[in-house]
Every structure is written in structure tokens, then in C-alpha cells.
Amino acid sequence: MASPRPPRVLSRGDTFGFTLFLLGGVAIAVSALVQSVVAIAHALPNRDITLRAPFVATEAQxxxxxxxxxxxxxxxxxxxTVDSLQPAALGALVISHALSAVTMVTVVTLLLILCFGILRGRIFSRAHTALVTASGLVAIAGMFFVPFFSNMAVNGALALLSDGTYDRAVVGTADVLSLFGVAFIVALAGTAFAVGDRLQRDTEGLV
Structure with missing residues (x-):
């Protein structure tokens, strides 16, 4: 007598949606990598560097x-725009572009691994919980450190333009509300996967 087939975890629609997510993730990662490479290639000659500078309590006409x-x-x-940046400021600019690409590629890669695991028929597991948590932590780190190094480059440019007299250095432009929002979502998703994994193991133990 043939054993009964296990129920499908994902419907055909779910599988199609995850496949589109995989393709979209690859496109996002490639786009981020290309943009960062182009930005670094433009910055490395250290000529005519244009930066987007945030200002605090600064009036203009x-x-x-x-x-x-x-x-x-x-x-x-x-x-x-400055003719060139100081070595430290240029290094910070290159690091910010590189970190942006590394963050995006890492987050997308972790989520793609998660999708492949789900497509194989298992949604909740300790590995999936770790993937969700790790991808969120990497995203939060990128949201903080990319602007941090970018601001270092901006401060260098402002120091050159003002001959060191501009005293309103950019301290940080990270969106605190977004950081807390992402942290909340990461904690919620990690908890959901952890609870789902525990319930799934308890259910399997009863079978």
C-alpha cells in the first residue's frame, strides 16, 4: 500500500510569487553593485567630487x-563640489559606497537563501529564523554606517570649501525613526519564525 503524499506547503501561486521575489532580489543586488562600482570609479580619480551635503541651522539666499x-x-x-578631497575624506566616501553595495547584496543573499529553503517545503526552522534575524541586523548596520562614512566625506568637503571656518559639521543623518521601524520589524519577524519553528517541532513530535 502506497504511503499518502504529504500536503503541499505552498500553492502554485505562492511558488510563483517566491520565484518573482527571487528574480527581483537578484536584480536589486546587481543594480546596487553596479551603482556602487560606478560611484567608486567616479570618486577614485579624486577630481571634481560632488556630494549631497545636509545642513543644520544654515541660512542661504x-x-x-x-x-x-x-x-x-x-x-x-x-x-x-570640490576639486578634490583629503585622503581620509576620500577613503570615507569609498567606504560608504562599498558598504552600501555590501549591505544590499548581503541582505538580498540571505533572503534568497530563505526563499530557497521555503520553496523546498519547510517554512519554519532554526536556520530560517537565523536568516531573518541576520538579514535585519545587516540592514540596520548598513542604515547607520553608510550615512556615517558619507558624512565624514561631506565634512571634509565643507572644510575645504570654507577653509576650515564652517563650524556646523554634519554629525549624523541616519533616519532614527526608520532604524527603529526596521528593528521592530526584524524583532517581530524573528519572533514569529522562532515561535513557528517551535510549534512545528512540537507538532512533528506528536505525529
Whole structure:
């Protein structure tokens, strides 16, 4: 007598959705890698470096008045260009671009491994819980350290433009609310996978 076939864990629609997710993840990782390589290649000659600089409590003049007259505005961010950066600032810029690519590729790779595991028919496991948690922690680290090193490059550029007299150095531009949001989602997903794994093992023990 033939043994009964195990029930399908994923429907055909689920499998199709995960397949699209896999293809999208590969495209995102490749795009991030290409963008970072192009940005690093543009920065390494150290000529005519343009950076997006955030500003704090800085006023500027903009032609917004009648007839194009200048009006005082509060400057939040602007693009600044310098002939070249100091070695430390250039190194920080390259590190920020490299970290951006490493973060994206690592997160996508971990999630793709998770998808492959789910497509093989097992959703909850200790390995999957570790993958979810690790991908979230890597994303949080990237959200903090990429702006950190980018800000170092910006501070170097502002020091060159002002001859060291600009005293409002950029301390940090990481979105704290986004960081807490991602951390909450990571904790929630990790807990859900851990509970699912425990329930699945308990259920298998009853069979």
C-alpha cells in the first residue's frame, strides 16, 4: 500500500510569487553593485567630487522674491563640489559606497537563501529564523554606517570649501525613526519564525 503524499506547503501561486521575489532580489543586488562600482570609479580619480551635503541651522539666499530678488531660506541640503578631497575624506566616501553595495547584496543573499529553503517545503526552522534575524541586523548596520562614512566625506568637503571656518559639521543623518521601524520589524519577524519553528517541532513530535 502506497504511503499518502504529504500536503503541499505552498500553492502554485505562492511558488510563483517566491520565484518573482527571487528574480527581483537578484536584480536589486546587481543594480546596487553596479551603482556602487560606478560611484567608486567616479570618486577614485579624486577630481571634481560632488556630494549631497545636509545642513543644520544654515541660512542661504534664494531668488524667490519679486523680480528674482533674494530671500532668506533655511538650507536643509545642497550639492557641493570640490576639486578634490583629503585622503581620509576620500577613503570615507569609498567606504560608504562599498558598504552600501555590501549591505544590499548581503541582505538580498540571505533572503534568497530563505526563499530557497521555503520553496523546498519547510517554512519554519532554526536556520530560517537565523536568516531573518541576520538579514535585519545587516540592514540596520548598513542604515547607520553608510550615512556615517558619507558624512565624514561631506565634512571634509565643507572644510575645504570654507577653509576650515564652517563650524556646523554634519554629525549624523541616519533616519532614527526608520532604524527603529526596521528593528521592530526584524524583532517581530524573528519572533514569529522562532515561535513557528517551535510549534512545528512540537507538532512533528506528536505525529
Amino acid at each position: 534664494a531668488p524667490l522674491g519679486p523680480g528674482g530678488s533674494l530671500v532668506a531660506v533655511q538650507l536643509d541640503s545642497a550639492s557641493v
